[in-house]
Amino acid sequence: MARVVAILTDFGYRDFYVASMKGVILSICPEVTIVDISHDVPKWDIRSAAYLLFCSYRYFPEGTIFVVVVDPGVGTERNIIAVKTRKYVFIGPDNGVLALAVNSDGIEEIYIVENTELFLKDISYTFHGRDIFAPVAAYLACGVNMEKLGRKSGKIKEVFMSKPYVSSNGILGEIIYIDDFGNAATNIDKSALRAIGIDYGDRIEVYVGDRYYILPFAKSFGYVREGEPLMLINSCGVAEIAVNRGKASEILELNLGAKIRLKKYSQVE
Amino acid sequence: MARVVAILTDFGYRDFYVASMKGVILSICPEVTIVDISHDVPKWDIRSAAYLLFCSYRYFPEGTIFVVVVDPGVGTERNIIAVKTRKYVFIGPDNGVLALAVNSDGIEEIYIVENTELFLKDISYTFHGRDIFAPVAAYLACGVNMEKLGRKSGKIKEVFMSKPYVSSNGILGEIIYIDDFGNAATNIDKSALRAIGIDYGDRIEVYVGDRYYILPFAKSFGYVREGEPLMLINSCGVAEIAVNRGKASEILELNLGAKIRLKKYSQVE
Amino acid sequence: MARVVAILTDFGYRDFYVASMKGVILSICPEVTIVDISHDVPKWDIRSAAYLLFCSYRYFPEGTIFVVVVDPGVGTERNIIAVKTRKYVFIGPDNGVLALAVNSDGIEEIYIVENTELFLKDISYTFHGRDIFAPVAAYLACGVNMEKLGRKSGKIKEVFMSKPYVSSNGILGEIIYIDDFGNAATNIDKSALRAIGIDYGDRIEVYVGDRYYILPFAKSFGYVREGEPLMLINSCGVAEIAVNRGKASEILELNLGAKIRLKKYSQVE
Numbered sequence: 001m002a003r004v005v006a007i008l009t010d011f012g013y014r015d016f017y018v019a020s021m022k023g024v025i026l027s028i029c030p031e032v033t034i035v036d037i038s039h040d041v042p043k044w045d046i047r048s049a050a051y052l053l054f055c056s057y058r059y060f061p062e063g064t065i066f067v068v069v070v071d072p073g074v075g076t077e078r079n080i081i082a083v084k085t086r087k088y089v090f091i092g093p094d095n096g097v098l099a100l101a102v103n104s105d106g107i108e109e110i111y112i113v114e115n116t117e118l119f120l121k122d123i124s125y126t127f128h129g130r131d132i133f134a135p136v137a138a139y140l141a142c143g144v145n146m147e148k149l150g151r152k153s154g155k156i157k158e159v160f161m162s163k164p165y166v167s168s169n170g171i172l173g174e175i176i177y178i179d180d181f182g183n184a185a186t187n188i189d190k191s192a193l194r195a196i197g198i199d200y201g202d203r204i205e206v207y208v209g210d211r212y213y214i215l216p217f218a219k220s221f222g223y224v225r226e227g228e229p230l231m232l233i234n235s236c237g238v239a240e241i242a243v244n245r246g247k248a249s250e251i252l253e254l255n256l257g258a259k260i261r262l263k264k265y266s267q268v269e
Numbered sequence: 270m271a272r273v274v275a276i277l278t279d280f281g282y283r284d285f286y287v288a289s290m291k292g293v294i295l296s297i298c299p300e301v302t303i304v305d306i307s308h309d310v311p312k313w314d315i316r317s318a319a320y321l322l323f324c325s326y327r328y329f330p331e332g333t334i335f336v337v338v339v340d341p342g343v344g345t346e347r348n349i350i351a352v353k354t355r356k357y358v359f360i361g362p363d364n365g366v367l368a369l370a371v372n373s374d375g376i377e378e379i380y381i382v383e384n385t386e387l388f389l390k391d392i393s394y395t396f397h398g399r400d401i402f403a404p405v406a407a408y409l410a411c412g413v414n415m416e417k418l419g420r421k422s423g424k425i426k427e428v429f430m431s432k433p434y435v436s437s438n439g440i441l442g443e444i445i446y447i448d449d450f451g452n453a454a455t456n457i458d459k460s461a462l463r464a465i466g467i468d469y470g471d472r473i474e475v476y477v478g479d480r481y482y483i484l485p486f487a488k489s490f491g492y493v494r495e496g497e498p499l500m501l502i503n504s505c506g507v508a509e510i511a512v513n514r515g516k517a518s519e520i521l522e523l524n525l526g527a528k529i530r531l532k533k534y535s536q537v538e
Numbered sequence: 539m540a541r542v543v544a545i546l547t548d549f550g551y552r553d554f555y556v557a558s559m560k561g562v563i564l565s566i567c568p569e570v571t572i573v574d575i576s577h578d579v580p581k582w583d584i585r586s587a588a589y590l591l592f593c594s595y596r597y598f599p600e601g602t603i604f605v606v607v608v609d610p611g612v613g614t615e616r617n618i619i620a621v622k623t624r625k626y627v628f629i630g631p632d633n634g635v636l637a638l639a640v641n642s643d644g645i646e647e648i649y650i651v652e653n654t655e656l657f658l659k660d661i662s663y664t665f666h667g668r669d670i671f672a673p674v675a676a677y678l679a680c681g682v683n684m685e686k687l688g689r690k691s692g693k694i695k696e697v698f699m700s701k702p703y704v705s706s707n708g709i710l711g712e713i714i715y716i717d718d719f720g721n722a723a724t725n726i727d728k729s730a731l732r733a734i735g736i737d738y739g740d741r742i743e744v745y746v747g748d749r750y751y752i753l754p755f756a757k758s759f760g761y762v763r764e765g766e767p768l769m770l771i772n773s774c775g776v777a778e779i780a781v782n783r784g785k786a787s788e789i790l791e792l793n794l795g796a797k798i799r800l801k802k803y804s805q806v807e
Contacts, residue, residue: 004295006288012718013282013551014578016594016774019544022573023597026542030571030599033299035291040283043719044783056285059292059399061299072783073760125757127773130597180281181312219394222342235396236285245313245341273564275557282551302568304560309552325554328561328668330568449550450581488663491611504665505554514582514610 003141004064008037008053009129010044011069017127021067021134024120028138035060044072046097048256050159051177051185054100055236057088066101067137068092069129080113080132081156082140082149089146091137096159107156114150164188166195170205170263175254176238182247184254188239188262193217196264203265204231206241208258214265215241231262272410273333277306277322278398279313280338286396290336290403293389297407304329313341315366317525319428320446320454323369324505326357335370336406337361338398349382349401350425351409351418358415360406365428376425383419433457435464439474439532444523445507451516453523457508457531462486465533472534473500475510477527483534484510500531541679542602546575546591547667548582549607555665559605559672562658566676573598582610584635586794588697589715589723592638593774595626604639605675606630607667618651618670619694620678620687627684629675634697645694652688702726704733708743708801713792714776720785722792726777726800731755734802741803742769744779746796752803753779769800 005025011017018039025032037056041049049070057066071078071093079094085105090098091113113132116123118139120131136149164173164187173188198204198217206213215231216224221244224230229252234240239262242248249255274294280286287308294301306325310318318339326335340347340362348363354374359367360382382401385392387408392400405418433442433456442457467473467486475482484500485493490513493499498521503509508531511517518524543563549555556577563570575594579587587608595604609616609631617632623643629651630636651670654661656677661669674687702711702725711726736742736755744751753769754762759782762768767790772778777800780786787793 004292006292014576015717016575016590019573019575019594020597020773023542023544023594023599023602026571026573027597027599030542033295034573035288035295035303037285037288038283052285056288056292059289059296061292061296064292124771124773126759126770130773180283221395232395233393235289235393235399273561273568275561302564304557304564304572306554306557307552309550321554325557325561328558328565330561330565333561449552490664501664502662504558504662504668 004033004035004061005067005137005141006035006037006057006060006064007039007067007069008041008049009039009069010041010049011039011129013039017129020127020130021069024130024134025138025141028135029142032138032141037066041070042256044070046070046072046095046159048177049097050100051236053090053098054104057101057105060088062087064088065137065140066090066092067129067133068097069133070097071095071128079153080128081153082111082113082136082146083107083156084109084146089140091133091140094157096157099156099159102156109146110153110156111146111149112151112153115148118144118148164192166192170261171196172259172261173239174260175208175256175258178249178254178256181242182249182251183234183240183242184249184252185234185236185238185240186260189237190233190239193239198264205263205265206231207261208252208254211253213252221245273302273304273330274336274406274410275304275306275326275329275333276308276336276338277310277318278308278338279310279318280308280398282308286398289396289399290338293399293403294407294410297404298411301407301410306335310339311525313339315339315341315364315428317446318366319369320505322359322367323373326359326370326374329357331356333357334406334409335359335361336398336402337366338402339366340364340397348422349397350422351380351382351405351415352376352425353378353415358409360402360409363426365426368425368428371425378415379422379425380415380418381420381422384417387413387417433461435461439530440465441528441530442508443529444477444525444527447518447523447525450511451518451520452503452509452511453518453521454503454505454507454509455529458506459502459508462508467533474532474534475500476530477521477523480522482521490514542571542573542599543605543675543679544573544575544595544598544602545577545605545607546579546587547577547607548579548587549577549667551577555667558665558668559607562668562672563676563679566673567680570676570679575604579608580794582608584608584610584633584697586715587635588638589774591628591636592642595639595643598626600625602626603675603678604628604630605667605671606635607671608635609633609666617691618666619691620649620651620674620684621645621694622647622649622684627678629671629678632695634695637694637697640694647684648691648694649684649687650689650691653686656682656686702730704730708799709734710797710799711777712798713746713779713794713796716787716792716794719780720787720789721772721778721780722787722790723772723774723776723778724798727775728771728777731777736802743801743803744769745799746790746792749791751790759783
């Protein structure tokens with residue numbers, strides 16, 4: 001059966017990089033189905049890539065091989081790893097970019113990718129996506145056993161992503177991703193909101209930097225009027241600040257990495 | 270035989286949204302061929318999406334399933350519909366986005382998509398593209414009968430797109446799409462131009478806002494010199510204002526939705 | 539066996555153009571695998587397209603059919619050609635866009651594409667990518683013999699790309715591509731650097747316009763500190779000016795087409 005290879009990079013869509021990887025994959029394993037996750041990860045932004053992988057991987061067919069090339073350390077000392085999880089295989093630099101996804105699905109085996117027989121013959125110093133990641137993924141897709149990749153390893157590098165801090169004063173968290181609509185995703189999930197008694201229909205006080213907003217907590221964009229802000233649980237399961245048919249990141253001046261504090265709004269007489 | 274599923278959204282290329290839809294589709298129907306129409310429809314712009322679908326659908330193989338997710342009303346009351354036309358199937362929100370294409374190909378049956386057995390088990394409030402549209406398309410691609418989708422319906426919502434108004438004073442129309450080259454497509458087709466006696470080689474007076482241009486009506490860009498404007502019939506069959514190797518929208522200040530009036534230019538002694 | 543069709547255009551990702559081509563291809567030859575090389579070639583920039591094709595083609599499976607539509611002369615007199623090389627087939631306008639790739643792989647046969655039986659029935663004046671290039675590629679992918687395309691031809695138009703000039707005063711070259719990371723690729727390959735005695739670990743004097751830089755010549759980005767510039771051999775085999783985790787084109791003010799002069803840096807007491 002043809003396996004799926006899903007690719008996530010910060011290479012952008014203009015250049016020959018992604019196409020070269022696909023050419024290599026199809027040369028080795030012609031029957032594979034290649035899917036692009038995204039190639040517009042903010043350059044060198046390991047955390048955004050980790051978030052995008054985490055939000056998408058579980059929707060792919062069992063056995064999918066994920067190839068992640070957000071690799072600011074390319075050409076220097078850093079391991080390339082392949083991680084077998086409960087349902088998938090992930091290949092990437094060991095810089096934390098795989099951490100959220102593989103921990104979520106459940107790590108079974110970790111290999112250091114070092115068997116040069118599975119690489120292209122000429123390896124550049126700057127494009128391991130094409131010369132190492134792509135051929136390795138293709139060989140796995142066509143049936144090469146993971147044990148052929150190299151040594152087993154015990155653990156992977158974790159990506160920084162602060163957990164929210166919940167206290168009687170509310171929840172302290174941060175903005176971990178801003179999407180193409182300008183929606184600002186936080187590291188605060190629904191259970192954290194419930195822990196401080198917030199439910200749909202409530203209003204939420206949100207402090208970002210020196211600004212302060214009172215946002216309705218609603219199920220979807222259309223529950224508020226056009227141009228109005230709200231908080232919702234996004235399709236990746238985390239609290240998100242949005243504007244109905246508007247760019248929250250611009251309108252409310254929300255930046256990647258900004259700390260936010262939120263609590264239930266109670267009108268006092 | 271593997272069917273084609275073609276996807277048109279305003280999700281952009283940065284995020285995990287399109288990839289999640291593809292993962293869902295391939296999980297349900299692995300042998301399908303997925304084609305992106307575009308994911309850079311201007312956000313929430315139903316009319317641009319309707320135009321892009323209309324211009325491209327007829328070039329796809331018979332039986333192609335089109336999935337259109339330009340859906341500003343997601344999570345609120347609006348029907349999701351599936352439309353069987355003469356040669357294709359279209360799935361989208363009933364907000365007019367399918368109208369131009371399905372009317373052009375000929376509507377045979379309309380279904381309200383409401384059979385939750387064909388949806389993902391957990392349905393988010395904000396991402397029906399992944400949770401409803403994608404699995405429904407995949408089931409259809411793999412042979413599920415359209416009658417399984419839900420109730421039959423009698424009509425779809427139409428998208429606003431004014432017809433041009435032809436009089437002795439010329440043609441009144443508007444700019445309905447601006448493409449990546451800066452070409453400005455209008456809602457005026459070749460037969461309307463012929464109705465007022467315009468043919469290739471003529472010059473056309475064009476009034477846009479308080480500006481006024483005399484444009485040659487030519488077959489293609491290269492018929493005028495580099496940097497010069499012209500009017501032509503574009504590859505979707507409508508009159509378009511363009512500049513040879515230039516961005517007409519910037520050079521001539523043309524905006525989406527602008528009204529234009531045009532007539533045949535006759536030099537008077 | 540399913541063949542690969544790889545597409546390179548300057549159409550962008552917003553419009554219906556690329557999707558229409560894919561629809562046409564899949565209508566004629568459903569079992570083909572379509573790969574996008576890029577659709578964000580700078581508009582009408584034949585040289586950038588030639589570079590992207592040259593850098594990527596050799597990684598594709600033998601027999602891949604490359605379709606290149608960077609075609610400022612569409613609708614006027616210019617031939618469409620199909621070139622059989624040692625391992626591949628290339629289809630494009632005869633404006634030089636294929637030159638670097640086909641010369642590199644080795645030209646075996648050149649055909650003028652003129653058999654209208656292989657075109658769509660209605661041919662627009664502005665979109666030969668859909669109406670001619672796509673169906674011709676699909677017929678070839680599904681086994682039509684190249685001799686059916688039209689007359690044989692003896693040569694193709696060359697694309698302008700100046701060779702570097704090596705003298706005792708250093709190497710004179712130019713910037714031929716700027717990628718999405720802001721890396722500036724030159725037309726100077728590693729053998730030219732070696733010819734003037736430059737090797738990894740050396741420093742290089744680089745003159746661009748009225749500016750002057752001394753850059754370390756390193757194997758990869760990570761050999762210098764974040765924010766620092768360097769010169770390296772890029773993954774296409776040419777000398778490139780880069781900044782570790784930064785945009786060299788902006789930081790060092792490097793423009794496409796700029797002349798550069800470089801020589802080995804020797805510190806004098």
